[in-house]
Amino acid sequence: MNLLEINTLSLRIGSKEILKDVSFHLAPGEILAVTGESGSGKSMTAFSVMQLLPEAAEVTGSICLEGRDLLQQSEEAMCDLRGSSIGMVFQEPMTALNPVKTIGAQVMETILIHKAMPPEQAEDHARELLARVGLPPERFPLSRFPHELSGGQRQRVVIAMAIALRPKLLIADEPTTALDVTTQAQILELLQDLVQEYDMGLLIITHDLAVVAELADHIVVMRHGEVVETGSTQGLLRDMQHPYTRMLFAASKHQVTLPAPQSPSPLLEVRGAIRDYPLPRTSLFAKPQSFRAVRNVSLTLNRGERLGLVGESGCGKSTLTRAILGLEPLQGGEILLDGAPLAAIRNPEQRRKMQVVFQDPVGSFNPRHRVDRLITEPFYALPNAPKGGAREDLIAETLRAVGLGPEDAHKYIHQFSGGQRQRIAIARALITRPELIIFDEAVSALDVSVRARILDLLVELCEAYGLTYLFISHDLSVVRTVTDRCLVMQKGEIVEQGNTKEIFDDPQHPYTQQLIQAAPVLPDLDQGAA
Amino acid sequence: MLRYTLKRSLSLALSLAVASLVIFFVIEVAPGDPASFMLGINAEPDTVAALRTELGLDQSKGERYFAWVQGMLQGDFGMSYTYRTPVAGMIADRMWVSLPLALYALTLSTLIAFPAGIYAAARRGKSGDMAVMGATQLGVAVPNFWFAMILVLIFAINLRWFNAGGFAGWESGLGPALHSLTLPAIALALPQAAILTRVMRSALLDILGEDFMRTARAKGLTRRQALWRHGLRNAMIPVLTIIGLQFSFLLAGAIIIEQVFFLPGLGRLVFQAISSRDLIVVESVVMLLVFAVILVNFLVDLAYALVDPRLRSRT
Secondary structure, three states, rough: OOOOEEEEEEEEOOOEEEEEEEEEOOOOEEEEEOOOOOOOOOHHHHHHHOOOOOOOOEEEEEEEEEEEEHOOOOOOHHHHHHHHOOEOOOOOOOOOOOOOOOOHHHHHHHHOOOOOOOOHHHHHHHHHHHHOOOOOOOOOOOOOOOHHHHHHHHHHHHHHHHOOOOOOOOOOOEOOOOOOOOOOOOHHHHHHHHHHHHEEEEEEEEEOOOHHHHHHEEEEEOOOOOOEEEEEEEHHHHHOOOHHHHHHHHHHOOOOOOOOOOOOEEEEEEEEEEEEEEEOOOOOOOOEEEEEEEEEEEEEOOOOEEEEEEEOOOHHHHHHHHHHHOOOOOEEEEEEOOOOOOOOOOOOOHHHHEEEOOOOOOOOOOOOOOOHHHHHHHHOOOOOOOHHHHHHHHHHHHHHHOOOOOOHHOOOOOHHHHHHHHHHHHHHOOOOOOEEEEEEOOOOOOOHHHHHHHHHHHHHHHHOOOOOOEEEEHHHHHHHHHHOEEEEEEEEEEEEEEHHHHHHHHHHHHHHHHHHHHHHOOOOOHHHHO | HHHHHHHHHHHHHHHHHHHHHHHHHHHHHHHOOHHHHHHHHOOHHHHHHHHHHHOOOOOOOHHHHHHHHHHHHHOOOOOOOOOOOEEHHHHHHHHHHHHHHHHHHHHHHHHHHHHHHHHHOOOOOHHHHHHHHHHHHHHHHHHHHHHHHHHHHHHHOOOOOOOOOOOOOOOOOHHHHHHHHHHHHHHHHHEEEHHHHHHHHHHHHHHHHOHHHHHHHHHOOHHHHHHHHHHHHHHHHHHHHHHHHHHHHHHHHOHHHHHHOOOOHHHHHHHHHHOOOOHHHHHHHHHHHHHHHHHHHHHHHHHHHOOHHHHHHHH
């Protein structure tokens, strides 16, 4: 018998149809990945199984766990099942734990709420569980608070809570999306081991097809609330039936062809940059300590070059970026643009030459301004910004350059999709006709198909405007295709640099090797085309 | 936690020192000489001068400041210019009315606001929530002296359960004293409860949307369990802030209520002292209130750290 059987599941919230006739099943000990782009309904499918839906939700169809239809259960019966028969792991480990309770109390709560064992025994069990997920009690006593742990460690605590009562079904909603590649690899391995050890069924929701391909036994591809294709991982990868599935995989592997770089002449030079953050005093009279986030970093970015900067969170890449942008002071070293050192307060010409695109296209726009005002914001820094007709023309031209239309100038940001918003962010960077654009995780939050189109746009723009890019990302596959040269940063230092292709094909530094090793890779799909 | 407490204590002491300086010099520059005010406009200049010497007003500002601070540290607040009695005694008498009244009102407002706020948050958007929110709207809008008059009308004049005003005094026993403070405390508490209910509700609603509440539900907690075990403590930070502010307000801001109920409280004392240029009383009461406010903030800071472990380790 199947562990989980979902039949013709449909979900409406108000007048909005979220899921349409979703059907799939999962056997014990099996890993099923539900994948698709944002808005495909994959997370809502998971929450339907948990019956943790918004109050206005109307559900039809059936979700059977070992033959028992969850949709027919009372809320009370569901509370008994949640945590004991079904465990769940969430996307955001940083916020998934209660900040004011110890990790021990939170793991024990799963056990105690189901009255599975007396408190003393539950405490021992919690210790064992934390040890099982890789948090040994010597280093991670039950009295630790979540804020004392890293993201990966917190995710391990969440997993310990979810598996505390050996549920038959474990649901993981984007469990590694917020984590670094090396941490991601460890967490995925842990999940895989637990599935085998406990003979659980694992329903994993992820947008990352490389993770899907490496981990899952079966795949369900969803789009707009419908299942477009299902099958065993091997079979589906070999023989994709639905055009959407093919498009998804193709977009994930999307490669761009960069125009040849110009002859090397330095545009941006960083020499011996040092950035210290003061730490709180350890005692009243002690000298304040500091944390060195960027340690003596030097780099040169040549005109027309696309330079990648990779590394895990906390390696100092964002700090370095902020220092280059003049958003943070340096405690040592200097930064030169076009041979001239950058002053603490950039002059207008330096501001014009250097622009930035951030990760979050929603958070980086004022929702109450229209697009024309948003993208002309850099003009405030310029002494002779175009006005009147010239300004209108420039707005229209820039919007067209990023694939939007002049009519979009009068809309508000909420009227656009995620990909369009990122185009607007690029337009804002482009409007001063800069020489250098810094992309700080600029495509990380985008769906694969959107990301593929934005990458194409970046190539077009760098051809059309002779741009130089500094591309900061934790996503190695993107850096690999969109940069000529690449720097690898670890603990505030650049540990390896060189031609992107050479670094990826033959990494020299152990850290680079580890990074590339940990990153999941999509298998070659061409073999299945026939 | 010890470091945190020490740090907060240090900032408490510094705030008090700065506050005493500000109060002293601001009141000093205020126009009006207490000596000539006390003796009337027809007084002889040498009589005024003699009184100034007696009151210590002819000393330099610095000397008087230090004398004032030193006195206060020893519990000697000086003599009232108008009443010629020790200020400490006057304040102590009034304090025994104002402090219990403030605590009484704060207890009532908390007792009303916590259940009402939790109830409204748990039933967000439903009729119960709407009713609570409507009532709080009214509570915020209606001034407390109007409540006071309505309470007097109903409970003192019609039902005759309470006296319309006056304070029985603590010497008559705890029961009668509290009895005479009940109507003023309710009048003070209602508007405060309305504000606190709204803060409690919105703080809880913020928390209900947090990821860890969903985690709690996924573990098998019912909505109610999740709210009580995970929601409430996290919602306490904004609530504690408001409670601290309200206490400070209740201590000194009850002038009108004291007037309506003929209560001999601090508010009335300050009011009278200001109108009669009794600077030493004004200074002392203001200093005392500042001390109370800073102390309450200190306690709120400590309470934050008890509620939120992140604050304990950060500083």
